[in-house]
Amino acid sequence: MILDRVKSPDFQTIKSVNIPRIESLTFANGTPIHYISVGEQPVMKLEISFEAGNWFETQNGVSLFVAKMLGEGTSKHSAAEINAFFDQYGAFIEFGHGLDRANMTVYGLTKYLGNLLPMVYEILHDAIFPEKELAVFKNIQLQTLQVNTEKSSFVANKVFRKKAFGDTHPYGNSLDEASIQQIEREHLQAFYQSFWYNKKAKIFLSGKITEHEVRLVEEYFGKNVITEAQEHEVSIVKQSERQEPILIEKTSAMQSSIRMGKQLMTRKHPDYFNMLVLNETLGGYFGSRLMKNIREEKGLTYGISSNVSPFSRSGYFVIGTDVKREFTQQTIDEIHKEIQRLQNELIQPDELEVVKNYMIGSFAGSLNTPFDIADRYKVIFSENLPESFYDNYIANLQAVTSEMVLETANKYLAIDTLVEVVVGGK
Numbered sequence: 001m002i003l004d005r006v007k008s009p010d011f012q013t014i015k016s017v018n019i020p021r022i023e024s025l026t027f028a029n030g031t032p033i034h035y036i037s038v039g040e041q042p043v044m045k046l047e048i049s050f051e052a053g054n055w056f057e058t059q060n061g062v063s064l065f066v067a068k069m070l071g072e073g074t075s076k077h078s079a080a081e082i083n084a085f086f087d088q089y090g091a092f093i094e095f096g097h098g099l100d101r102a103n104m105t106v107y108g109l110t111k112y113l114g115n116l117l118p119m120v121y122e123i124l125h126d127a128i129f130p131e132k133e134l135a136v137f138k139n140i141q142l143q144t145l146q147v148n149t150e151k152s153s154f155v156a157n158k159v160f161r162k163k164a165f166g167d168t169h170p171y172g173n174s175l176d177e178a179s180i181q182q183i184e185r186e187h188l189q190a191f192y193q194s195f196w197y198n199k200k201a202k203i204f205l206s207g208k209i210t211e212h213e214v215r216l217v218e219e220y221f222g223k224n225v226i227t228e229a230q231e232h233e234v235s236i237v238k239q240s241e242r243q244e245p246i247l248i249e250k251t252s253a254m255q256s257s258i259r260m261g262k263q264l265m266t267r268k269h270p271d272y273f274n275m276l277v278l279n280e281t282l283g284g285y286f287g288s289r290l291m292k293n294i295r296e297e298k299g300l301t302y303g304i305s306s307n308v309s310p311f312s313r314s315g316y317f318v319i320g321t322d323v324k325r326e327f328t329q330q331t332i333d334e335i336h337k338e339i340q341r342l343q344n345e346l347i348q349p350d351e352l353e354v355v356k357n358y359m360i361g362s363f364a365g366s367l368n369t370p371f372d373i374a375d376r377y378k379v380i381f382s383e384n385l386p387e388s389f390y391d392n393y394i395a396n397l398q399a400v401t402s403e404m405v406l407e408t409a410n411k412y413l414a415i416d417t418l419v420e421v422v423v424g425g426k
Contacts, residue, residue: 027222038370044207052195067097156257206374256424261318
């Protein structure tokens with residue numbers, strides 16, 4: 001058969017994606033484990049996730065320090081010894097921290113899971129946060145902050161989140177020098193005891209998994225007595241609907257960093273999929289309207305994008321770009337113009353089809369490994385979504401119409417309600 005390289009190959013829209021089922025059970029002590037066996041490679045990923053992110057701290061930065069310093073030593077092993085232990089099995093550990101949760105993740109060969117679990121248990125139940133390592137970590141954070149503060153994009157992101165969520169909101173907080181300096185070892189120990197030590201966690205096990213591996217995890221994490229972490233009351237100030245633009249002059253900056261958006265919904269919201277399609281159309285991929293207008297046609301920037309970021313208790317929508325100072329106002333005007341187009345004109349069927357096909361293809365492509373699939377289920381169980389959330393993902397995208405996008409744009413993206421931050425100059 002001779003290929004006709006002039007004629008495009010036949011194209012078919014993905015109708016559905018078969019996502020392997022995850023198994024779930026609850027250990028005798030109330031700890032849930034969700035596990036999935038997919039793939040042929042003899043590897044595994046063990047993630048233990050705690051409700052221990054920014055939302056739960058009363059002192060700025062403490063949750064981050066605890067998460068990142070868990071592997072810095074126990075009463076029996078130093079950080080170097082811990083790293084050497086995992087190295088000998090070809091495994092490695094990560095400590096993650098976010099706005100809602102924090103976690104410890106172990107990657108390795110499935111056959112060594114039983115060897116790795118004693119050290120995993122020790123780290124989670126005997127972290128000591130050594131003074132020397134704390135001083136080093138504080139110094140690293142201070143230096144990183146000093147470097148980042150010189151970057152317009154970093155400052156713009158920081159100011160945007162604070163303005164979008166408010167000064168007292170955990171999602172709006174960010175580290176500053178004073179917060180870092182104030183953190184002491186006893187603060188870390190107190191947070192660790194309150195939100196990590198023998199506290200209820202969600203366990204996710206993925207890769208080449210059998211019942212044997214699940215029972216190994218149960219031996220270490222299914223029999224100890226655990227308690228629920230006590231969530232403190234968070235004081236949230238309702239933000240004004242009408243927003244005034246914020247300009248932070250940075251005379252040394254050659255460029256301006258622009259951030260524009262607002263606080264929005266979680267994945268549970270009935271308008272979530274409408275907002276996803278709207279966002280993709282506006283600035284979610286390389287062929288989006290913002291890219292075509294501001295990069296391709298006018299050459300004002302190398303890149304511009306928009307993004308929907310949902311979390312457990314809220315979320316936000318943001319448009320971001322960096323432009324030469326003299327192009328700042330023109331770029332803002334063009335962003336406004338593209339938003340208003342979405343509010344006043346229906347998306348044509350061919351453009352809407354391209355956007356949906358891109359989103360569906362990206363979704364299907366994000367399910368290549370057992371670890372990718374487990375991450376999708378982690379979102380479901382962490383945010384209390386229906387277990388069918390991703391089974392219905394493509395159908396929910398396809399159900400979004402041009403009229404729904406127009407209505408959503410008018411409902412959520414009124415220009416005077418958007419937080420607008422410019423760091424640099426106009």
